[in-house]
Amino acid sequence: MFDFLSDYNNPTLLGAFWMTVKLTVISGLGSLIWGTLLAAMRVSPVPLMRGFGTAYVNIVRNIPLTVIIIFTSLGLADVFGVTMGASDFQVRGFRLAILGLVAYTAAFVCEAIRSGINTVPLGQAEAARAIGLTFSQTLRLIILPQAFRAVIGPLANVLIALTKNTTVAAAIGVAEAAYLMKGMIEKEAQVLLIGAVFAFGFVVLTLPTGLLLGWLSKRLAVKR
Amino acid sequence: MSSVLYDAPGPRAKRRNVFISVIFFALLALLVWFVWDAMNEKNQLEWALWKPFTESQAWTTYLLPGLADTLRAAALAMVIALPLGAVFGIARLSDHLWVRLPAAWVVEFFRAIPVLLLMLFANEAYDRWANLTTEQRQLYAVVTGLVLYNASVLAEVVRAGILALPKGQSEAAKAIGLRKGQTMRIVLLPQAVTAMLPAIVSQLVVIVKDTALGGVMIGFTELLSTRGTLAAAYGNPIASFVVVAIIYIVLNFILTSFASWLEKRLRRSKKSTGAVLSAEDMEELNPAATGGTFGTGAGGSI
C-alpha cells in the first residue's frame, strides 16, 4: 500500500521532511536572535529605534508570508542581488526561504518577548536602576532572563506555527513536505493515504515540541 | 511599561541618544539608498511600470475582483468556523470525558497541520469526488482549509473566553436553578462572545493572510493570483508585488486597529464583567496557561 512512496526520490519522503526540519530549526534560531533584537529596540530609550521596531512589526505581521517568501526570490535575489552566496537555485531557494521565514517569524517572537517583558514586575527594573545599571545592563542581566522564562509557552507556539509555515517555501520551489505532497496527490490515486501520511508527519513534528516546551515552561516559570 | 527600564534621560544620556539616533538613521538611510539604487539600476523605477496603478483599469479589471475574492473567502471561512469553533470549544469544557476527549483530539489534530496541506488535500478531494466548477472547487478548497484550521483555533478562543469569565457568573446561574445548558446558553456564552470579539477580529487578519496560499498553490483567483494576470498584461511583476503587499498591509492594519478599538471599548464598558480576550492573549494561549487537558497547544495565531 505504501509502495508508491518509494517511487519519489527528488525529494524522498524522509528527505522532504528533513528539509522541513532544517528550515524550522535554522529559521527558528535566526528569528529568535532577530526577534530579541527587535524587542530590545521596541523598549529602548532611543525613539528612532522604538519607531523602527514598531513599524517593522506592524508591517511584517500584516503581510501574508506567501508574499514575503516569493519576494525574497523575485525581489531580494533578482533585483537587489541578495543571492545568499549560492549560485545553485535549489540551495539559494532554501537560504532565501530561511531569510523570509526569519523576517516574518521575528515579528511574532518580538511581540512574545515584549509581552514577556511586561510580566516582569516593575520592582525588578526599578531595583536594577537603583543600583545604577544602565539600560542594556538592566535588559541583559535582569529583565530578559526572567522574561524568557515567562515566554517559553508563547515562543513554543511561535515555533510550532513556524514548523507549519515552512510549507510556504514550496512556493519558491524548495523541496520540502508540501512540495512533495503537491506532486504526489496530483499523480497518485491514494489521496487519502497521502494526506494521512503527511498529516502524521506534521503531528510527529509538532506534538513533541509542544509537549516538551509546555513542560519546560511550567518547570522554568518564575514563581511569584 | 518600557519607560521603567530607563531613567528620564539627563544631559549625557540625551547626547548619547542623539548619537545613537544619528548612527541608526544613517544605517536606515543607507539601506533605503541601496534599495533605491538597486531598483534604479535594474530599471524597476521606470514610471511605465508603476503608472498602471494610477489608472482605474488596473484596479477594476484585476486587483479589486481579486480583493473581493480574498474577502469573500475570508468572510465565509470566519462565518463557518465561528459556530463550529464554538461547538468544539464548549465540547472541550464538557463534564463528560467521552465528549471532551474526542473534541480535544480533533482540535489538536487540525491545529498541528499546516493550512497549506489542508487546502491542497481539499482541492484534490473535491476534484475527484465532488461535482464542482473550477471556481467553486478552488473557493471551497480554500474555505475548507481555512475553516478546519481556524475552527480549531477559535475553539480554543471560545474555551479561553468562557474560562476568563469570573466564577461568580456560573455560580450565580447555578444558584438561581439554571441547568448546565441554560447556564452556558443564557449566561456564559453571550458574555464570552463579547469578551472574545477582539480576538476574533484579529483572527480575521490571519485568515486574510492565509487566503494567499490558495492563490499560489491551487490557483484560487484571490488578490495575489490576479496580481499574476496583471503582471502578465503590464509586464511589471516587481511593482505589482509591492502594490499588492501594500494593499494587504492597509487591509490588515484596518482590521488590527478595529480589534484594538473594540478591546479598549470593551475594557472601558461598565456593563461587562471586564473579561476581554485580546490578540495578545491569543498568542499566549496554550494548554499550560488555560488549564487544558493535554496536547500540543499547537498554533498560536501566526
Add this chain to the structure above:
Amino acid sequence: MKLRKASAAAAAALVLSLTATACGGGDGDNEGGSGSGGGDKIKIGIKYDQPGLGLKEPDGTFSGFDVDVATYVAKELGYDADQIEFVETKSADRENALKRGDVKFIAATYSITDERKKSVDFAGPYLLAHQDLLVKTDSDITEATDLNGKNLCSVTGSTSAENVKNDFAPKANLKENSGYSECISSLQSGTVDALTTDDSILAGFASQEQYKGQFKLAGLKLSNENYGIGVKKGDTETLNKINAALEKMVSSKAWDKAVTDNFGPANYKNEPAPKIGVIVQ
C-alpha cells in the same frame, strides 16, 4: 440576547464585507454550466495570463491568438462575439472543466498528447509550436547544449524545464518561478540566462510593448507542440464543426492574419497552418 453596540458593530462589519463581496465577485457563478451550448451564451476556456495567446486586457477584453481562433470558431458555431463568455482555464484545470461541461471548448495552449486524449477529444491542431528558449538580444546561446552551467527559468510544475534537463543540458541550473512574467523579470535582471517554454508563448511575451527589442527567440525546435481545441470526450458533433471552422479559417486567410497580428515583432517564424488531424510527433 441583546448585543451591545460594539458587538453589533463587529457583526455589522462582517455581514457588510460578506454582502459587499457577494455582489462584487460572485456574478456568473450560478448561471449553470450552459455546457449544452443552448441558450444565448457560449463558454470558452482560455488562458488569462499569456500575452499573444490569451490575455485579459486592462479594459476587461481578451486578446491573443487563442482568443482569435476561439472567436472565429464560435462564430462558425453560430455565436457572435458578444455571446461569448471567456473563462479562465489554468493548465491543471482543463480536463476537468471539459469533463464537467463547464466550457464548450478550450483553446488555451492545449497540446495534443496521448495522455490527454484519454480524457478529452481534440479538434485541430490549429498551431504547431515548439519548445524554444527566450534569451536577451545580445545573448550567445544558440543551442540547447549551451545551457550547461547556465541559469534557466521555467514555471513551477511545467514539463519544459524537465525536458531540457533530461534531454539537452543536464547541467543547467533550474530556477522555478510562479509565472512567465516573473521569469521574464529574472531574465531582464540577468538572474537567468534563458527562459524555456513553447515558442508561441515566448513570442507573445517578447512582442509586448514594454519588452520590445530586449529579447529574442533562439529558434530551436526542442519539441513539437500541436495545439488543439479541447472538447468533451465523445462530443463528435462539436468536434466536427470545430474542425470545419478551423479549415475555413485557414483557407480564408483569417488564420494568417491572426498569426501576424499576435506574434508580429519577435523574430518568431511560425510554422505554416497545420492540416487538421495531422499531428506532428
